Amino acid sequence: MYDKINLLDAVGGTPIVKLNKIVPHDSAEVWVKLEGQNPTGSYKDRMAVSVLENAIKRGDVKTGERVVEYTGGSTGTSLAFVCSVLDLKFTAVTSDAFSKIKHQSIEAFGADLVVIKSKNGNITPDLIQKMKIKASELAKEPQTFYADQFGSSDVIKGYEGLGKEIVDQVGKIDVLCSAVGTGGALMGTYNGIVISGVKPKLIALEPSQSPFLTTGKGGAHKVEGIGLGFAPPFLDKDKLDSVKSVDQDKAFDMCRLLAREEGLFGGGSTGLNICAAIEIAKEIGPGKKVVTLNCDTGLKYLGSHIYT
Numbered sequence: 001m002y003d004k005i006n007l008l009d010a011v012g013g014t015p016i017v018k019l020n021k022i023v024p025h026d027s028a029e030v031w032v033k034l035e036g037q038n039p040t041g042s043y044k045d046r047m048a049v050s051v052l053e054n055a056i057k058r059g060d061v062k063t064g065e066r067v068v069e070y071t072g073g074s075t076g077t078s079l080a081f082v083c084s085v086l087d088l089k090f091t092a093v094t095s096d097a098f099s100k101i102k103h104q105s106i107e108a109f110g111a112d113l114v115v116i117k118s119k120n121g122n123i124t125p126d127l128i129q130k131m132k133i134k135a136s137e138l139a140k141e142p143q144t145f146y147a148d149q150f151g152s153s154d155v156i157k158g159y160e161g162l163g164k165e166i167v168d169q170v171g172k173i174d175v176l177c178s179a180v181g182t183g184g185a186l187m188g189t190y191n192g193i194v195i196s197g198v199k200p201k202l203i204a205l206e207p208s209q210s211p212f213l214t215t216g217k218g219g220a221h222k223v224e225g226i227g228l229g230f231a232p233p234f235l236d237k238d239k240l241d242s243v244k245s246v247d248q249d250k251a252f253d254m255c256r257l258l259a260r261e262e263g264l265f266g267g268g269s270t271g272l273n274i275c276a277a278i279e280i281a282k283e284i285g286p287g288k289k290v291v292t293l294n295c296d297t298g299l300k301y302l303g304s305h306i307y308t
Ligand SMILES: Cc1ncc(COP(=O)(O)O)c(C=O)c1O
Pocket: 072, 074, 075, 179, 180, 181, 182, 183, 184, 185, 186, 224, 225, 226, 267, 269, 270, 295, 296
């Protein structure tokens, strides 16, 4: 349908790097896929392209119509970016618990924001519920398409390319681990790896302050995009080998260390992913490969509690 080359063609095809300095020598290798290099600086660009291109193909949304989603900001920024390229309008339901830079990015792409107030800037299950209710209300309006980042099967499909790229770049891998919000990135990436003929162990990660997967109960925390306090809709427990929780403060310390030592500048979920990947690499030992994701760029978190 889109025969002309546009910025959507710049989504994906990201580099992968091996961490050289902060992983002990008697550990497995830790490889990180640099998803912060997508056009809006997040792996969410992949799902936004998949959801909206497929919706247009099916006739679920047409040029000039509105797309609605509730989002902490990364998904919102990616949807706003893709909507601008595809001549769609976009409204993001978000909250002041998420970084201001993400809100400004959404607006920069010409989208509208509906901001729900949080209690003390914390991401809580109650806040996510309020955002969801508001988005459902807006989605009932005419000529409005609900992107449905928590339900659309196009979300998982959008990440299959990520998994295929990993196998093309590093070959056989032993473990894939990543933090989950919807679980779309982890499962889609895993599916892409399996389609390419490799079957790593699959480990889902969460902040220990919101340990829904390990204890059944969510909680207040400050790692944007993950630990939402309900079952990640795309997480297929049958494919999962284990779940690890990581303390958020260790994740934020890791963000700062990563930037200083490895030159890798990521957000809180990236720091959390790398804390866990290094722990796993120590456990499984040399001669093996652990792969995780740099979910987004640290630029989105400048001026926040991670990079003050
Ligand atoms: C920064 C960040 N990291 C991780 C995630 C989790 O990704 P997924 O929803 O695919 O599990 C998100 C989701 O919004 C995010 O914004």
